Amino acid sequence: MKAAIITFPGSNRDGDVFRALADVTGHEPVHVWHADYELPQGTDLVVLPGGFSYGDYLRCGAIAGRAHIMQAVTTHANRGGLVLGICNGFQILVESGLLPGVLMRNANLRFVCKMQHLRVERADTPFTRAYRQHQVIKVCIAHGEGNYIADAETIARLEGEGLVAFRYCDAAGKIGGVANPNGSLHDVAGIYSQQRNVLGLMPHPENLIDPLVGGIDGRGLFQSLIAA
């Protein structure tokens, strides 16, 4: 599995994703600079890491979403290549049009940084096959703009076609209510593209791969990718 991690000015979780991929899959990913025009030959997976690309100027992910490399990422996605956007990476994916909807300011206006339970909606995708369907995992979130919004038609399509990847829940797996940290519609924490080869999520599985930092529930996502 060959992975490429895109670094934008202001990305700050690129090192974390590198470590998670190298540790869990046994293959070291390569770093790609945002101003490059091409992905390394044979890239299976592109990762857009978390951070604050361009200082969140204009809108989160707006400027990075129009970087040179995003054309190559779009071509890669359109031919079925895997793309994973985490946190700011998810924001970049919606801004570039690779995923629908938009991530607005958290409903309570607070930057939320804490541990968070998620329910894995389906376990038959390249990103989640090492989990069980409806498994509850504990990872962390750290964002100010994670409030997923889309028009009613888009939400209906995401639900109807099974494109919701993760939902916010409590430790018992109960969806929504106080377990929703940011006001996201339908408690959406992550979504897939129509072909399920593009995944965007606000939480940080890459930071929960080592018992030393409080859990290893994030490893499943990277284990899933080994077969890619």
Add this chain to the structure above:
Amino acid sequence: MKARVTVTLKPSVLDPQGKAIEGALHALEVPGIKGVRQGKVFDIELADMAPDAATAALKTAAERLLANLIVETYRIELV
């Protein structure tokens, strides 16, 4: 020449920042505040060109970058 592009949230989109500002204005006891919606203003310097061409260029700028049309609308003024 100069132009101004104003980007605002669509009326159907909740604006928690506007709500917070509205609350603060109430706390300051500024009279008559019924509602606040926050937006963005872009003052843009353009090369001299025909107004139609300028409007077309600004429309491209607004739709490709300045506004996210899923939740925002924009207005162009040539000044």
